[in-house]
Every structure is written in C-alpha cells, then in structure tokens.
Amino acid sequence: MEATGTLPNASGNGSQAGSPPHGPAATGLILLAVLAVLLATLVGNALVVAAVSTSRALRAPQNLFLVSLASADILVAVLILPFSLANEVMGYWYFGSLWCSLYLALDVLLCTASIGHLCAISLDRYWAVTRAARLNLRRSPGRVKGMIGAVWAAAALVALPPLFKARPRARVCELSDETWYVLASCVASFFAPCLVMVTVYCRIYRLTTRRNAAVLAARRGSAPCPGETSRRASWAAAPGRRHRSQHHSVSLCRRRLVRVRERRFTIVLAVVIGAFVLCWFPFFFTYSLEAVCGEGCRVSKPLFSFFFWIGYCNSSLNPVIYTVFNRDFRAAFRRLLAAPRRHGS
Numbered sequence: 008m009e010a011t012g013t014l015p016n017a018s019g020n021g022s023q024a025g026s027p028p029h030g031p032a033a034t035g036l037i038l039l040a041v042l043a044v045l046l047a048t049l050v051g052n053a054l055v056v057a058a059v060s061t062s063r064a065l066r067a068p069q070n071l072f073l074v075s076l077a078s079a080d081i082l083v084a085v086l087i088l089p090f091s092l093a094n095e096v097m098g099y100w101y102f103g104s105l106w107c108s109l110y111l112a113l114d115v116l117l118c119t120a121s122i123g124h125l126c127a128i129s130l131d132r133y134w135a136v137t138r139a140a141r142l143n144l145r146r147s148p149g150r151v152k153g154m155i156g157a158v159w160a161a162a163a164l165v166a167l168p169p170l171f172k173a174r175p176r177a178r179v180c181e182l183s184d185e186t187w188y189v190l191a192s193c194v195a196s197f198f199a200p201c202l203v204m205v206t207v208y209c210r211i212y213r214l215t216t217r218r219n220a221a222v223l224a225a226r227r228g229s230a231p232c233p234g235e236t237s238r239r240a241s242w243a244a245a246p247g248r249r250h251r252s253q254h255h256s257v258s259l260c261r262r263r264l265v266r267v268r269e270r271r272f273t274i275v276l277a278v279v280i281g282a283f284v285l286c287w288f289p290f291f292f293t294y295s296l297e298a299v300c301g302e303g304c305r306v307s308k309p310l311f312s313f314f315f316w317i318g319y320c321n322s323s324l325n326p327v328i329y330t331v332f333n334r335d336f337r338a339a340f341r342r343l344l345a346a347p348r349r350h351g352s
Contacts, residue, residue, distance in 0.1 A: 015086035030097035041092045041316070044323050048084040051326030052077035057338035063334050068151045069131055075155045076124040079117050080322040086113050088319060095312070107180035108170050115196065116166035118287075122200045123158035125280050129207040132276060165195050172239035189298035197291045204280050226322050227347075275332045279325055289314040 029037065055077040060067045081122045090110055094100055098105055131154075169182055182188070293314055306314075331337035 008297045021319050024097065027096070029096065037096060038092070041088065041095075041319075044320050045084050045088045047323040048080055048088070051323055054086075054340055054343055055326050055336075056081075056330065057343055058336060061343070062335065062339040066338060067137075068148045069128070070126055071148060071151045071155060072131070073329075075158075076121060077325065079120050079124070079327065082113075083117050084323045086110075087117065091319070097315075099178035101178075102180075110180065111182055112166045113167040115169050115192065116162050119196045120162035121158055121167045122197060123162050123285065124278075124311040125157070125283060126200045126203055127154050127158050129204045129211075129280065133207045133211055136211050148347075152219055165192070168192070178299070184298070186298045190295055193230045193298075195289050196282075198295075201284055201288075204284075208277055208280070242243075244348070275329060278328050278332055282324050282328060283321055286324070287318045290318045308330060 027034065046139070056074050059074050073164045087110070089107075091101060093102075130149075168188070182192075293304075293306050293311060297306075326340075330340055
C-alpha cells in the first residue's frame with residue numbers, strides 16, 4: 008500500500024562522504040532487508056495486476072482501484088526504494104540536486120496517491136452498503152477510472168510544493184522543515200484521509216451488523232436456494248407456481264452471493280487500510296510532533312529510521328493480505344505461479 012512519506016530521508020543526510028553511517032555488518036543486513044522488501048513489492052504487486060487482468064472472478068470494476076494502488080507500489084519499488092537505500096547506506100545524497108527535487112516530489116505523490124486510493128475505496132464500500140442497487144447500475148469501469156484519475160490529480164497537487172520547497176544542497180536532500188509546511192503536508196497526505204477512512208468504516212461496520220441481523224431473522228422464513236429442497240417437493244407444485252418459486256429463489260440466491268462477495272471484499276480492504284495506518288502512523292506522528300515541539304520531542308535517529316523503513320515495507324504487504332483473506336486472489340495467484348504442464352503428461 009503503500010507509498011512513501013513526505014519526510015526528509017531518515018538516514019544521516021548530513022554525514023560526510025568518507026564516513027559511512029553504519030558498520031559493515033549493519034550495512035549488509037540493511038541491504039538484504041531492503042532488497043527483500045523491494046523484490047517482494049515488485050513481484051507481489053505485479054501478481055495483483057496480472058490477477059485482476061486475467062481472472063474472471065476479479066474483473067469487477069472496483070478491483071481497478073487495487074490495480075492502480077498496486078501500480079503506485081511498483082513505482083515506489085522502482086523510483087524511491089533504490090535511492091532511499093543508497094542514501095541510507097552511504098549517509099549522503101549522491102544523485103544531484105535536480106533528481107533530489109524530483110525524488111522528493113515523487114515520494115509525496117506516491118504516498119498521497121496510495122492513501123487517496125484507500126480513501127476512494129472506503130467511500131466505494133460505503134456506497135455499496137448504503138446504495139447497492141443504484142451503485143451497481145452506475146459503477147462502470149469508466150466511472151471507477153474517473154475516480155482513480157481524480158485521486159492521482161489530487162496527489163499531484165499535493166506533490167507540487169516539494170518541487171519548490173525542497174532544499175537540495177551538495178550532499179543533503181530534504182524537504183523544508185518549516186513548521187507550517189510539515190503540518191500541512193502531514194494533514195493532507197495522512198491524517199485527514201485517515202480520519203475519513205476510519206469514520207466511513209465505522210459507519211460500514213454499524214450498517215453491516217444491523218443488516219446481517221435482519222438477514223438472519225428473515226432467512227428463517229425465506230425460500231431456500233435451488234438444490235436445498237428435494238426434487239419431489241419441487242415437482243409437487245403447480246407448473247406456473249413452481250416456475251415463479253424457482254425464479255424467486257434464484258434471484259434471492261444471486262443477491263445473497265453478491266452480498267457475501269461484497270462483505271468479503273470489505274473485510275479485505277479494512278485489513279489493507281489497517282495495515283497502512285499501522286505502518287505509516289509512527290512515521291507521520293513523530294515527524295509532525297518534532298515540527299511542533301522541536302528538539303524536546305525528537306526521537307533517536309535509529310528509531311526514526313526504523314519508523315521510516317517500516318512505512319516503506321507497507322508497499323509489499325497488500326499482496327500478502329489479498330492471499331490470506333481473499334479466496335479469489337488466492338486462486339488467481341496459484342494459477343499464475345503454477346508451472347505450465349506439458350501436453351501428454
């Protein structure tokens with residue numbers, strides 16, 4: 008999920024070129040850990056894109072949000088992680104002032120786009136619960152793509168200031184540390200969208216709990232799905248009445264199936280959002296707290312660096328969450344990873 012934060016790089020930006028910030032053993036561990044995260048992010052999110060593109064069960068329009076979110080995570084792995092790793096290991100910025108400004112702007116763009124996607128998905132879930140009939144008629148691929156385009160456009164607006172507020176110097180690459188800018192970027196990129204998502208999911212939980220109770224109460228007197236009754240009882244009815252009863256049962260079962268699938272999708276996305284918040288909250292909280300309190304609230308550099316890299320790790324988590332919590336994604340991943348069988352074997 009997710010993308011990078013809006014902070015200056017957590018490594019020793021102020022270190023000199025000749026003094027690496029970590030010993031050889033620590034440097035080796037950092038390289039192995041970050042390369043593993045990078046590889047998992049690339050492979051896992053590429054599988055998500057391929058699964059939605061090739062699996063009939065995953066071709067619902069709302070899954071386009073997951074494709075766009077996975078694309079943002081792939082861009083993190085390609086455009087952000089390698090340079091953040093180099094900066095962490097070397098202790099200084101090696102890649103020049105122009106790429107520093109672009110790198111920081113992309114960092115903000117991808118983080119804001121990721122949480123914007125999660126915000127759009129949570130609103131889509133809410134509309135699916137409260138206005139299911141109207142939404143199913145209006146939820147076309149074009150409409151979903153329009154929402155995705157709006158998310159990326161809003162993220163681009165938030166990412167414009169780093170192009171002008173970045174402070175690239177000879178061997179340092181960091182954003183402005185002015186209090187107003189730090190707080191504004193944290194609110195726009197993290198805290199405000201999180202408040203929207205938590206509020207929406209609390210409402211979804213209350214509505215779903217109420218609806219499930221009503222469904223359980225109504226199910227006792229509702230018609231069973233085809234196949235649940237014996238053939239003898241089915242054929243005992245008059246032909247016209249039997250036809251209407253079967254049609255009603257099929258329609259009811261389809262509605263139940265749609266609700267089950269929507270509920271499963273809502274659970275998966277709640278876990279995705281929870282993982283995103285848990286990974287990025289320590290980072291944004293300590294960053295904004297330091298801007299308000301100054302040196303009195305500053306955490307140690309190793310702890311701040313740990314929070315920074317935990318946030319990046321979120322980009323590799325979503326494919327794991329889909330695999331654990333969604334049967335359709337599990338089947339699609341299994342099919343994509345299965346070795347092709349030879350004919351005649």
